[in-house]
Amino acid sequence: MGAGPLLNLNRACQTCDAVSETELETRVLTIQDRHHALLQRAARATTEMLDAIVAAKKGGVGEPDLQKAAAQHRKAQWRLDFVAARTERHRDRFGPNPKVICSRFAPIPS
Secondary structure: OOOOHHHHHHHHOOOOOOOOHHHHHHHHHHHHHHHHHHHHHHHHHHHHHHHHHHHHHHOOOOHHHHHHHHHHHHHHHHHHHHHHHHHHHOOEOOEOOOOOOOOOOOOOOO
Protein backbone atom coordinates (compact mmCIF):
# COMPACT_ATOMS: atom_id res chain seq x y z
CA MET A 1 0.00 0.00 0.00
CA GLY A 2 1.32 3.46 -0.86
CA ALA A 3 1.81 6.48 1.33
CA GLY A 4 -1.28 7.83 2.99
CA PRO A 5 -2.90 11.11 1.99
CA LEU A 6 -1.79 12.77 5.23
CA LEU A 7 1.79 12.54 3.99
CA ASN A 8 0.97 14.79 1.04
CA LEU A 9 -2.11 16.85 1.80
CA ASN A 10 -1.31 19.29 -0.96
CA ARG A 11 -1.73 16.68 -3.71
CA ALA A 12 -4.30 14.51 -1.94
CA CYS A 13 -6.70 17.14 -0.64
CA GLN A 14 -5.89 20.69 -1.56
CA THR A 15 -6.68 20.22 -5.23
CA CYS A 16 -10.35 20.34 -4.18
CA ASP A 17 -10.33 21.71 -0.60
CA ALA A 18 -9.09 25.27 -0.44
CA VAL A 19 -8.00 25.25 3.20
CA SER A 20 -4.60 25.07 4.84
CA GLU A 21 -2.74 21.81 5.38
CA THR A 22 -2.98 22.37 9.13
CA GLU A 23 -6.76 22.70 8.91
CA LEU A 24 -7.07 19.58 6.74
CA GLU A 25 -4.82 17.56 9.04
CA THR A 26 -6.82 18.69 12.07
CA ARG A 27 -10.08 17.68 10.41
CA VAL A 28 -8.76 14.25 9.39
CA LEU A 29 -7.26 13.49 12.80
CA THR A 30 -10.48 14.58 14.53
CA ILE A 31 -12.53 12.26 12.32
CA GLN A 32 -10.07 9.38 12.89
CA ASP A 33 -10.14 9.90 16.66
CA ARG A 34 -13.94 10.01 16.70
CA HIS A 35 -14.15 6.90 14.52
CA HIS A 36 -11.70 5.04 16.77
CA ALA A 37 -13.69 6.01 19.89
CA LEU A 38 -16.89 4.71 18.28
CA LEU A 39 -15.18 1.43 17.33
CA GLN A 40 -14.00 1.00 20.90
CA ARG A 41 -17.51 1.74 22.21
CA ALA A 42 -19.01 -0.81 19.82
CA ALA A 43 -16.38 -3.39 20.82
CA ARG A 44 -17.24 -2.91 24.51
CA ALA A 45 -20.95 -3.24 23.72
CA THR A 46 -20.49 -6.51 21.82
CA THR A 47 -18.34 -7.87 24.64
CA GLU A 48 -20.95 -6.86 27.22
CA MET A 49 -23.64 -8.47 25.08
CA LEU A 50 -21.72 -11.74 24.99
CA ASP A 51 -21.22 -11.57 28.76
CA ALA A 52 -24.97 -11.00 29.18
CA ILE A 53 -25.73 -14.02 27.01
CA VAL A 54 -23.40 -16.18 29.10
CA ALA A 55 -25.02 -14.90 32.30
CA ALA A 56 -28.49 -15.57 30.87
CA LYS A 57 -27.46 -19.13 30.00
CA LYS A 58 -26.16 -19.68 33.54
CA GLY A 59 -29.40 -18.15 34.84
CA GLY A 60 -31.48 -20.76 33.07
CA VAL A 61 -32.80 -18.83 30.08
CA GLY A 62 -34.19 -21.18 27.46
CA GLU A 63 -32.25 -22.24 24.38
CA PRO A 64 -34.58 -20.53 21.85
CA ASP A 65 -34.05 -17.16 23.56
CA LEU A 66 -30.30 -17.74 23.81
CA GLN A 67 -30.15 -18.55 20.09
CA LYS A 68 -31.98 -15.32 19.23
CA ALA A 69 -29.59 -13.31 21.37
CA ALA A 70 -26.58 -15.13 19.91
CA ALA A 71 -27.81 -14.38 16.38
CA GLN A 72 -28.07 -10.67 17.21
CA HIS A 73 -24.61 -10.75 18.76
CA ARG A 74 -23.21 -12.42 15.65
CA LYS A 75 -24.72 -9.70 13.42
CA ALA A 76 -23.29 -6.96 15.62
CA GLN A 77 -19.88 -8.62 15.68
CA TRP A 78 -19.82 -9.02 11.90
CA ARG A 79 -20.58 -5.33 11.44
CA LEU A 80 -17.95 -4.32 13.95
CA ASP A 81 -15.34 -6.59 12.36
CA PHE A 82 -16.18 -5.29 8.88
CA VAL A 83 -15.78 -1.65 9.89
CA ALA A 84 -12.61 -2.39 11.85
CA ALA A 85 -11.14 -4.32 8.91
CA ARG A 86 -11.97 -1.53 6.47
CA THR A 87 -10.36 0.95 8.84
CA GLU A 88 -7.24 -1.21 9.07
CA ARG A 89 -6.81 -1.13 5.30
CA HIS A 90 -6.31 2.62 5.33
CA ARG A 91 -3.01 4.00 6.46
CA ASP A 92 -2.48 7.28 8.22
CA ARG A 93 0.68 9.33 8.56
CA PHE A 94 1.98 7.00 11.27
CA GLY A 95 1.85 3.89 9.08
CA PRO A 96 -0.57 1.00 9.68
CA ASN A 97 -3.34 1.81 12.10
CA PRO A 98 -2.45 0.16 15.46
CA LYS A 99 -6.05 0.30 16.67
CA VAL A 100 -7.01 -3.29 15.92
CA ILE A 101 -10.23 -4.75 17.26
CA CYS A 102 -10.09 -8.48 17.88
CA SER A 103 -12.79 -10.79 16.68
CA ARG A 104 -14.83 -12.69 19.25
CA PHE A 105 -16.40 -15.40 17.10
CA ALA A 106 -16.17 -18.02 19.82
CA PRO A 107 -19.13 -20.24 20.64
CA ILE A 108 -21.05 -19.39 23.77
CA PRO A 109 -19.29 -21.11 26.68
CA SER A 110 -21.19 -23.68 28.71
